[in-house]
Amino acid sequence: MKENQASFTAIGAAYLRAYHAIHSTDKIFDDFLAYDLIPEENRALIEQHLIEHYLSEESNNSKHATLLSDQITTSMHFTKAINIVISRARYTEDTLEEAVRQGVKQYVILGAGMDIFAFRRPEMLEKLEVFEVGSPSHTKI
16 A cells, blocks of 8 residues: 555445445445545546456447446446445444443544545544544544
């Protein structure tokens, strides 16, 4: 990872959260800022990677123009990746809410990457001291 740049893993996870927020009709997790965090050139690289690696040859060579989002949605691998990332995020925050009800006062996000918990859940900042730990620096909100 280059200094002062997000890792590919962080950007990829943010892309999956953003895709879910934009394209899912029944959202289980709404990371409404993730798309804006990803530099345009990174989004283009991710989408090109998806076309090359996740979509079938038939989809890539189709003469019928379809939206990239429609093509990606049909990819089983991409759908599984979204489900894993979104389910994990939702489970974590549901568990955190229960922990706060039981008296937890601190939340440490290890490998925070491009997490936007503090922006998405400002009401939780009144109840919690949040630490986002990523590489190479540590940040206290």
